[in-house]
Amino acid sequence: MSDCCTTETIEILPEPKVPGKLRTVALIGPPNSGKSTLFNRLTGLRQKVANYPGVTVEQHVGKLSGIGRSDLYLIDLPGIYSLDSYSEDARVSVEVLTGRMPGTPQPDAILLVLDSLHLSRQLMLAAPILALKLPTMVLLNMSDLMEARGGEVDTLALAREIGVPVAKISAARGTGIDAITHFLNRKSEPAIPSPGAGGRLELPVVDNPRSYRQWATGISTRTKYKAPLSSEWTRKLDRVLLHRILGPILFLVVVIAVFQVVFSIGQPLSDGFGDILNNAGDAIGAHLGHGWLESLLIDGVWKGVASVLVFLPQILLLFLFIGVLEDSGYLARAALIADRMMRSIGLNGKAFIPLLSAYACAVPAIMATRTIENKRDRFATILVTPFMTCSARLPIYLLMIAAFIPNKPLLGDFFGMRAAVMLSLYLLGFLAALGTARLLKSSILKTSTAPFILELPQYRLPTLRSLGLRVFDRGKVFLKQAGTIILTVTLILWVLSHLPMHSDLPDSIIGRVGHLIEPIIRPLGFNWKIGIGLLSSVVAREVIVGTLGTLYGAEGAALQTALHHDLTLGGALALVVFFAFAMQCTSTLAIVKRETNSWKWPALQFAYMSALAYLAALATNQIVSHLVR
Incomplete structure (x- = not known):
């Protein structure tokens, strides 16, 4: 971001x-x-x-x-x-x-x-x-x-x-x-x-x-210092939450519950917010009449930006739960649990904090690696941090899951298929980060592990003020993205999709660019419109949803229907897998260059992640297409 x-x-x-x-x-x-x-x-x-x-x-x-x-x-x-x-x-x-x-x-x-x-x-x-x-x-x-x-x-x-x-x-x-x-x-x-x-x-x-x-x-x-006793609740909870076996299991249960709530409560909120945005767009369009101005403001700007804004309730709900877990003192325990896994790949628990904060945005997460004293450990953490599923990936995940994955229960009413797919994408990025870290630490960034020191805070009830400020801050960042980068990209795309004048979309400048790259992405199950979305998302990952909204002239449920018509299930899953691995963010590349003081590392990072994303998306499309024949 x-x-x-x-x-x-x-x-x-x-x-x-x-x-x-x-x-x-x-x-x-x-x-x-x-x-x-x-x-x-x-x-x-x-x-x-x-x-x-x-x-x-x-x-x-x-x-x-x-x-x-x-x-x-x-x-x-x-x-x-x-x-x-x-x-x-x-x-x-x-x-x-x-x-x-x-x-x-x-x-x-x-x-x-x-x-x-x-x-x-x-x-x-x-x-x-x-x-x-x-x-x-x-x-x-x-x-x-x-x-x-x-x-x-x-x-x-x-x-x-x-x-x-x-x-x-x-x-x-x-x-x-x-x-x-x-x-x-x-x-x-x-x-x-x-x-x-x-x-x-x-x-x-x-x-x-x-x-x-x-x-x-x-x-x-x-000075007669007498250390305070930990609260009885803290001691009892830590005996369970830090247990070698029960601790990781309970952490997984908490994560599953969070994703299920994001869909079971967040999806209706997003649908209602989408209806409000759609009705507002229709009302504005009614006062503009028919013509190029109405097409520019409604089809180009409003539908492009609204197609991203519709996911704001689910994104804020996710960060509300993350805030509760962090302010309560639980996420510090999660870092301690993760240290056992980190050591198996050559890193220590200090890398967990940047990786965890990358679920919000990779840029500040990469800056947070400066607390890692060993330079090779720090560089390894920097290179794998973008694999973590940041909030910018959520819009495309939510769009494709809602369009292609039925809302069927898997474990009763507690856990549904959509939440399972979303959790799988988060897990996929995390496993890619661990695997890449293992590869780096066993080759070009090999070094001995350092001790992990962490003060465990007392458990406490999060305050409404703290949670409110956190959610407000994330909402402000998301809206700023929609009001600047996404708005700019959708305006440029509308112009390019209408030039030369009086041409159809496939014959426009943007259509010709899309058809030019289509042979490269067709094996992944993508059409030329998805290709334009991939190119535009290099600026920022979430821009692809606004791009597709502009190219299809639709938002919300209408955009889901249009994508369902143009993509197969294999292509849809390949798209989200591509985004789980690809480095689609220029800001992240810039901060990697600044942190490493060299273009060598971001260039290596971009090439590796792009190749991995392409191969994984290709395999996903081929396997799913074969299974659903």
Whole structure:
């Protein structure tokens, strides 16, 4: 999706250093420590996003207007466990904190966010941060949960031990934020404690993780830190959900249930939304009369875009369920379960998070691979990520399944044939990713596996606000695609399908192009209109539905009927199999080039995935056609 890569140029111009004056503040902490929630609260959601020069790590900068300090910039650094890591995130953090990042001044102060639920481990990051000798404040986030579950820590003792201010906060609830304001409002140099105040701070040996661990453990003991108990429900659920046998089975049941609900509830919603769009198009057309303007706006624009928009309810429903699974803490467990499978192909559980996020869009998923420290593991994950079924593939899947697959039950009312086909396509992409990863890791990207470290969050009930924002965001991205790329492509296709003037569609420019490539795709069971759809979908996968809507002059049920007339069952299944494997997205190719800093890898990726898609579609058409004779 092209909008995923959009960035804005940001530069904080350096000013002469004035003793005691703060201008930039760095926010840093381990992953899942609540750092992003705090950043949003402190900046009042008014922030900008860009990329650091020369790297692919995102830079989040915002003014501290959330606490009345619009004169200060807050720089949100990547979530990391250590500054000694070889990951790109850690290198960026070191360069920003030491003032070596071009275009970004060295911060005047640091806010270090630690998860108080796991303080003994997270204190390991404090040692290298304090060694930088910048004014620092340690924020113990989620302290309300820690105390509610019987945990405790002496913040005054901790502040004396490490020589910097310490405060308990809750970024989600907004409690304890006043301590940050008090810290930042201290203008004079002596008023801001520096590491080692009072002579009590003894930092461990630099670049020695074992030394960091011993230091953190010693401080935890001396400050009387008592780790909170996991909730009883968390312990009971993990005994079942993380079971070696029951865990994967239950995960499969959850996935099957999600797809069944998407069809059983989402299909009627999409049908009703399609009727609304169709009636709106008829009403608009009635006021335009008959002529080229009516044909352009209704047949070209409206039906092309509406043929994609009709799937919005099902797509949003799918992301609602994904949001529930993620916010509840279950998907982190799924990553742990997947680590066992990942190791069998040479990857580890860190690759699961990018692969999982690729179900939304491959672009941010590929950017998420920067947390993988081993370069060969990272490249292997980048190359297989586009196999995961992103939301852009859903429109063509839903269209073809609704047109060719009967809505018959397989396991009673719980699981139907359409849901089974959809699940099979998702599984097909996942297996292709695993198989390709295995091939890469046993040949050109061979390397040893690295340990997988993951903090399991507590189970919690998702909030309506969080789910609503997630669904709204996905809907906005989908509508933006329909309003830009799909609209542009459908307009171009309408023009090309009407030139030369007064010619029939097969004799138009677009018809001639389609007939030119038809011999190549005919063995797959495709006609020339499908060929034009394949060419247009290179821009973005979902464009093919708008293209077919424009070429057939139909949408919704009418488009399904037209396709059912022109395609056999073998050709229809071959089309969705082709899309399960093909690299039909220029934005993904562009981000692969940027992440690997070479055109060699995206070229190899495009050639491999296209060849695999063609051969798989050919085999599907031949096998199905033989079986249904």
